Amino acid sequence: MVAKVFIDGEAGTTGLQIRERLAGRRDLEILSIAADKRKDEDERKRLLNAADIAILCLPDDAARESVRLIENGTTRVIDASTAHRTEEGWVYGFAEMEAGQTEAIAAARHVTNPGCWPQGLIAALRPLVAARLLPQDYPLTYHGISGYSGGGRQMIEDYERAGTAASHYMPYALTLAHKHLPEMTLYGRLGRAPLFLPVVGDFAQGMSTAIPLHLDMVASMPSGKELHAALADHFAAIPGGFVRVAPYEPELGRTATLDPEAHNGTNTLTLHVFANDGAGQAVICAVYDNLGKGASGAAVQNLNIMLGVDPRESLLA
Numbered sequence: 001m002v003a004k005v006f007i008d009g010e011a012g013t014t015g016l017q018i019r020e021r022l023a024g025r026r027d028l029e030i031l032s033i034a035a036d037k038r039k040d041e042d043e044r045k046r047l048l049n050a051a052d053i054a055i056l057c058l059p060d061d062a063a064r065e066s067v068r069l070i071e072n073g074t075t076r077v078i079d080a081s082t083a084h085r086t087e088e089g090w091v092y093g094f095a096e097m098e099a100g101q102t103e104a105i106a107a108a109r110h111v112t113n114p115g116c117w118p119q120g121l122i123a124a125l126r127p128l129v130a131a132r133l134l135p136q137d138y139p140l141t142y143h144g145i146s147g148y149s150g151g152g153r154q155m156i157e158d159y160e161r162a163g164t165a166a167s168h169y170m171p172y173a174l175t176l177a178h179k180h181l182p183e184m185t186l187y188g189r190l191g192r193a194p195l196f197l198p199v200v201g202d203f204a205q206g207m208s209t210a211i212p213l214h215l216d217m218v219a220s221m222p223s224g225k226e227l228h229a230a231l232a233d234h235f236a237a238i239p240g241g242f243v244r245v246a247p248y249e250p251e252l253g254r255t256a257t258l259d260p261e262a263h264n265g266t267n268t269l270t271l272h273v274f275a276n277d278g279a280g281q282a283v284i285c286a287v288y289d290n291l292g293k294g295a296s297g298a299a300v301q302n303l304n305i306m307l308g309v310d311p312r313e314s315l316l317a
């Protein structure tokens with residue numbers, strides 16, 4: 001059967017990258033909206049209701065509106081926005097998050113794609129909390145740098161406008177109330193929200209994040225090797241996933257593989273564990289493409305899972 005897919009917001013940053021990845025798929029019919037009707041409610045409604053699966057690549061309010069416009073009771077939805085991330089009835093589209101999540105996505109009508117920043121944190125922490133290597137109420141700090149495409153069309157234009165002096169390193173969300181905090185707390189299984197310090201850099205695409213840990217403040221004081229083993233075991237048990245755990249090489253201490261652009265164009269997310277056991281300190285880093293695993297790649301992975309085809313179809317690992 002050929003599945004009909006409508007990408008609402010197909011002309012935006014995330015939508016365009018999904019289209020690119022799906023080009024040439026013979027198991028899909030892409031329902032495309034005419035350029036002059038992109039924001040026409042009636043036309044969007046028609047296409048949303050004609051689709052088997054709608055992928056929403058829209059600002060939050062428009063994504064909520066798209067869901068309201070679906071009246072047929074059958075169109076399945078993958079929402080790339082933040083609108084439904086913590087909403088009841090929506091399945092969180094992070095297949096590698098835990099055993100059984102792929103099956104939950106496969107069976108779902110409403111799937112919410114994970115946020116770009118939350119994925120690095122959830123991948124690193126949820127398995128450690130589940131293995132009781134970290135307490136739920138550990139006072140976490142989460143830091144990272146993202147390419148400017150993370151801010152969508154507007155930020156891309158701001159950075160690429162000729163003659164603009166773009167900041168090399170721009171901390172933001174300094175209200176300490178970033179929209180991703182509820183999602184990180186819920187799916188990270190955390191008892192308190194992390195203190196989140198995101199930075200945007202003057203490169204287009206890719207991200208690198210870090211979670212520093214004072215292990216000497218944890219009663220059981222796990223070693224770096226134990227943290228690494230728990231993560232490696234967790235992701236090894238999830239078949240068909242894109243999350244990798246780099247070998248434990250604490251003596252390296254520095255590595256070019258933390259380059260935020262290292263995984264651009266792929267759907268890979270790599271976790272790295274570094275530790276100084278004598279000092280009781282560790283840091284867990286994640287590297288991935290904000291437009292790959294962070295957005296469009298994850299949406300295609302979820303689409304594949306919902307259609308029951310190989311999760312790797314159309315994606316580079």
Ligand SMILES: NC(=O)C1=CN([C@@H]2O[C@H](COP(=O)(O)OP(=O)(O)OC[C@H]3O[C@@H](n4cnc5c(N)ncnc54)[C@H](OP(=O)(O)O)[C@@H]3O)[C@@H](O)[C@H]2O)C=CC1
Pocket residue numbers: 008009010011012013014015038039040056057058059060062080081082114115116149150151152153154290291294295
């Ligand atoms: N960029 C990223 O790295 C990531 C983005 N996301 C999320 O994905 C969603 C899309 O983001 P992104 O692609 O970056 O954003 P863009 O701004 O690049 O694209 C959004 C698209 O939606 C269109 N749009 C806006 N309002 C409406 C409407 N009412 N009806 C139809 N189309 C509309 C915009 O048109 P116009 O430009 O003309 O207003 C634009 O083409 C957002 O919710 C974002 O938070 C998620 C993870 C990562």
Ligand SMILES: CC(=O)N[C@@H](CCC(=O)OP(=O)(O)O)C(=O)O
Pocket residue numbers: 080081082114115116117146147148149150151155180198199200
């Ligand atoms: C650099 C930059 O501005 N990044 C965006 C991430 C936006 C995004 O992708 O958010 P969702 O994943 O929830 O849609 C931000 O921090 O708001």
